[in-house]
Amino acid sequence: MIPAMSESTIFHKILAKQIPADFVFEDDEAVAFKDIHPKAKTHLLFVPKTFVASIADVTADTSHVPGMLISKAQQFAKDHGIDGYKLTFHVGKGGGQEVFYLHLHFMSESALS
Numbered sequence: 001m002i003p004a005m006s007e008s009t010i011f012h013k014i015l016a017k018q019i020p021a022d023f024v025f026e027d028d029e030a031v032a033f034k035d036i037h038p039k040a041k042t043h044l045l046f047v048p049k050t051f052v053a054s055i056a057d058v059t060a061d062t063s064h065v066p067g068m069l070i071s072k073a074q075q076f077a078k079d080h081g082i083d084g085y086k087l088t089f090h091v092g093k094g095g096g097q098e099v100f101y102l103h104l105h106f107m108s109e110s111a112l113s
């Protein structure tokens with residue numbers, strides 16, 4: 001499912017496959033691809049297919065989305081034998097958020113196998 005295009009960010013275009021990304025995971029609910037400017041040996045971004053701009057914009061209807069992304073990251077780490085990692089949401093400009101399409105940073109010093 002492709003997210004609504006009423007808002008347009010670079011992640012909308014990546015999800016729509018209009019611009020390339022190095023995808024490492026995709027299912028019905030989310031994708032993960034490599035961050036273009038990695039800040040760890042493995043630096044991935046988990047992005048929901050349902051558009052939410054930011055943690056600050058989560059509502060009762062979308063409150064499951066952050067937990068869903070964490071579950072995908074947890075399962076991804078298990079599947080790839082990664083036993084240590086950091087998960088981060090940047091929230092708002094003051095929180096360092098640059099792309100206003102909700103995403104979970106996954107960073108690990110383990111290499112991706």
Ligand code: AMP
Nearest residue numbers: 010021034035036037090096097098099
């Ligand atoms: P944030 O500061 O949480 O909004 O993080 C946005 C992240 O998206 C940054 O770490 C960027 O390096 C990353 N990024 C921006 N454009 C791309 C792209 N085209 N492909 C992969 N990662 C990207």
